[in-house]
Amino acid sequence: MxxxxxxxxxxxxxxxxxxxxxxxxxxxxxxxxxxxxxxxxxxxxxxxxxxxxSLAKGRTRLVGVLVPALSPPGIGEVLQGVADVVEASDHSLLLSTTNRGADSLERFTRQVRAHAFDGLLLLDPPAAVTDNSALRDSDLPVVVIDGARAPFPSVAGDDAAGAAAVARHFLSRNRRRVAVVTGPGDRATARLAGFRSVLGEAGVPFADDRVAEAAFTAGSGRSAVRRLVASGLVFDAVFACDDVVAAGVLIGLREAGRAVPDDVAVAGFGDLPLSAFTQPPLTTVRRPLRALGEAAARRLLGKLLGDAGETPLTGPTVLPTDLVVRASAP
The missing domain is CATH 1.10.260.40 (lambda repressor-like DNA-binding domains)
Incomplete structure (x- = not known):
């Protein structure tokens, strides 16, 4: 007890x-x-x-933020967007990670039960967090960033539309024998679905053997493209569902003697800082990372502060993405 x-x-x-x-x-x-x-x-x-x-205030004036870890690329930008909005409202941030597995989840559960914060932002949360009974039974306002986890409202980038833009770009350059290097999780699934939908509408064949699985690392991207080459599959474009994976794809193609973009065009997803400095620079989809954090924080604070002008704390908020064309797929 x-x-x-x-x-x-x-x-x-x-x-x-x-x-x-x-x-x-x-x-x-x-x-x-x-x-x-x-x-x-x-x-x-x-x-x-x-x-x-704080008996006098009746609130902690703390916003909890739970992230998987601090090391993945892009997390800092999202958190900066959160901080810009939260700190301007005279609230403070209580940042935690799920790095330590069960220990992290236990600590998180204790904080929820103790009402250690007034509201909570969950960045790409695992099911163990969103299914947490203490959280579901609490009256804490919650907003999920980068993931639609019922019964919580969410803020996310339009990943399916971004991937569809890559597919249309490839087709506009007459790249019709395409392959995809995908990864785990809901976001990669949405990106693959968006990409496939455009190919289907254009009548371009796209069988499962054109999809290679990878983790979100450069090494796994390199290994995935090696498998594609070794299989004998003929392809003139590769869409990697993450920029870090795409960097590995570029290395794998270079090692296989395939010139980019002359032999194979390559596109990634995320527009991380590294994408402008790969060889050649990477065509990619820009995700609105800081805007995601800002939008999520505004939604949460709108609920906490009772601001009728804010979007109600129900349903998803979807922010647009943009295709950035560089030398890997001009």
């Missing part, structure tokens, strides 16, 4: 108001009393709720 502020107060032999004052670092609490309260908090593992942290 979760430890309450009343239990902390009982064990420390003080009132709940005194516990709250200690949590808020008030100077009018006797030093010895404050030490005793903090020792009880440490011993019990108590996590303060919004009300316990």
């Amino acid at each position: 979760r430890v309450t502020i009343a239990e902390v107060a009982r064990r420390a032999r003080v009132s709940k108001t005194t516990v709250s004052r200690v949590l808020n670092n008030k100077s009018d609490v006797d030093a010895a009393t404050a030490v005793r309260v903090r020792e009880v908090i440490a011993a019990t593992g108590y996590i303060p709720s919004a009300g316990a942290v």
Whole structure:
């Protein structure tokens, strides 16, 4: 059973108001009393709720942000968009990751149950987070970034439309024998579907043997294109569902003696900083990373602050993507 502020107060032999004052670092609490309260908090593992942290305010004025990790490319841009909006509203960010698997999920669950934040942004969350019973049973406002996870509203880029733009670009350059290097997850699935839909509308054959699986790493992109070459498949264009994977595809094609773009055109997805510096520079789809963070934060704060001018906190928000043409597929 979760430890309450009343239990902390009982064990420390003080009132709940005194516990709250200690949590808020008030100077009018006797030093010895404050030490005793903090020792009880440490011993019990108590996590303060919004009300316990600030009885006067009634809210934490914290926005929780949960991300898979901080290392994947593009996460910093999304978080910057979140920070720009949240900090301008006089709220602060409480950032956590799911890096540590079950331990991270347990800590996240404790924070949700303790109402450690007023609202929550989930960036590309795994099912273990969105299916978390504590989160679903709470009344916390939640917005998902880059993933439509029921029953939560979401903000995402139009990945299917971006991939469709790549397919149309290839066809406009008479590249009709195309291959795709895809990856795991909902976003890669949406990109592959958008790409295939345009080929189908154009009557261009596209069998499953033209799809190679990869993880979101350059090494897996290199291996995937090696498999395509070794299979004897004839192709004059490759769409990689991620820029990092596309960088590996370029290396694999170079090692196979295929010139880019003369023999094979290559396109990626994301417009990460590296895409302008590959050899040759990469044609890709620009995702609105900072705008995703900004839009998600605005939606969440609109709910928290009761701003009638904000988009209601239901359903998806989809932001447009743009095709950036460079030398790998001019």
